[in-house]
Amino acid sequence: MSRSKSSYQAFIAATTLLVASSLPGTAQDDDALVKRGEYLMNGPVACGNCHDTRAEDMSPVPGKEFAGGFRIVDTGIDAYAANITQDAETGIGTWTDEEIITAIREGTTPEGDIIFPPMPVPSYNMMSDDDVKAIVAYLRTVKGVHNEVPESTYGFPQQPMPPAKGEPAPDPSDQVAYGGYIVNALSHCFECHTGPDANGVPDFANALGAGGFMIQLAPGAVVSTPNITSDPETGLGKWSDEDIKKAITQGVRPDGTHLSPPMPFPFFANMTPEDLDAVVAYVRTIPPIVNKVERTEFQKTAFP
Numbered sequence: 001m002s003r004s005k006s007s008y009q010a011f012i013a014a015t016t017l018l019v020a021s022s023l024p025g026t027a028q029d030d031d032a033l034v035k036r037g038e039y040l041m042n043g044p045v046a047c048g049n050c051h052d053t054r055a056e057d058m059s060p061v062p063g064k065e066f067a068g069g070f071r072i073v074d075t076g077i078d079a080y081a082a083n084i085t086q087d088a089e090t091g092i093g094t095w096t097d098e099e100i101i102t103a104i105r106e107g108t109t110p111e112g113d114i115i116f117p118p119m120p121v122p123s124y125n126m127m128s129d130d131d132v133k134a135i136v137a138y139l140r141t142v143k144g145v146h147n148e149v150p151e152s153t154y155g156f157p158q159q160p161m162p163p164a165k166g167e168p169a170p171d172p173s174d175q176v177a178y179g180g181y182i183v184n185a186l187s188h189c190f191e192c193h194t195g196p197d198a199n200g201v202p203d204f205a206n207a208l209g210a211g212g213f214m215i216q217l218a219p220g221a222v223v224s225t226p227n228i229t230s231d232p233e234t235g236l237g238k239w240s241d242e243d244i245k246k247a248i249t250q251g252v253r254p255d256g257t258h259l260s261p262p263m264p265f266p267f268f269a270n271m272t273p274e275d276l277d278a279v280v281a282y283v284r285t286i287p288p289i290v291n292k293v294e295r296t297e298f299q300k301t302a303f304p
């Protein structure tokens with residue numbers, strides 16, 4: 001796939017259309033903030049899916065949570081996930097809270113560098129102030145790991161996201177709206193599961209959730225994302241709620257086959273039952289799109 005300047009701009013324009021609705025939130029004390037951040041990062045937000053240091057076999061290296069170095073290669077992109085531990089030299093230990101928040105939701109560093117794609121900053125742009133502060137509060141508690149990460153290179157001009165609105169998340173009692181907030185602003189399901197346009201970037205306007213997006217895990221290891229719309233034949237229309245939950249949390253389909261990375265199911269396994277229910281309720285509302293996606297040979301052989 002290629003990300004030319006114009007297709008990249010279309011990608012940004014399209015992603016800014018994904019807007020979560022909002023209701024007033026509540027203030028939280030410091031402990032509650034750290035706990036919320038820990039839950040978000042180990043659960044629905046799954047920053048470690050990219051930021052944990054990984055061994056050759058893709059498994060996270062113990063003691064190197066968030067220490068970076070995972071390489072993501074795509075047309076025009078050769079990116080290394082940054083060290084986001086508190087190490088002052090190689091991590092973000094000297095950054096202010098505001099600087100970290102700006103990096104997450106708008107995609108710029110204090111030096112003015114732009115850090116995405118592939119980091120799903122367009123999704124995080126919709127994150128509430130409470131949740132982004134909780135993530136920073138938790139990051140402050142993670143021990144610093146000294147790990148120098150190579151520089152990322154981009155073969156196209158990057159653009160930051162506009163200033164985040166920071167609107168409160170919908171009230172969890174509105175299950176579909178809250179599920180939409182998790183899916184769109186936290187778990188960035190659509191940045192992987194939306195079908196590509198002619199330029200290979202997710203076509204949010206026409207193929208939301210339709211799958212068929214190609215992700216390269218390593219040279220020769222390409223995976224395709226499935227259709228998660230409610231189409232009964234090519235999507236999840238005939239799956240039960242339990243089927244969807246089992247795929248999301250255990251990485252196992254109704255037919256017993258296994259999901260490949262980068263689907264973050266080891267993180268989604270830590271979601272609360274209420275949040276999972278909300279995700280499923282929202283996923284049920286994704287308008288059906290007929291699009292049969294074949295798994296790649298790599299997926300079929302490595303994750304039967």
Ligand code: HEC
Pocket residue numbers: 045046047048049050051072079080081082083084091092100103104109114115116118119120124135151152
């Ligand atoms: C799809 C992979 C991916 C996900 C998910 C992701 N990131 Fe990143 N992130 C990256 C990459 C790659 C870079 C480095 C970009 C560069 O060097 O230009 C980065 C850079 C950063 C930086 C800048 C650090 C620096 O030293 O420049 C911060 C802060 C950050 N990410 C925080 C987060 C947080 C917090 C989350 C979860 C809310 C997250 N990221 C989720 C891939 C990801």
Ligand code: HEC
Pocket residue numbers: 183187188189190191192193215223224225226227228235236244247248253258259260261262263264279283295299303
């Ligand atoms: C980083 C990319 C990524 C993200 C984020 C992601 N997925 Fe996935 N997902 C995948 C890939 C790749 C597969 C297919 C793996 C395979 O076929 O081996 C998959 C598989 C699935 C499946 C199984 C469907 C089928 O027909 O086999 C479901 C259901 C699913 N994802 C739902 C979700 C939901 C809901 C979210 C957000 C909460 C989400 N995914 C976030 C990449 C992702």
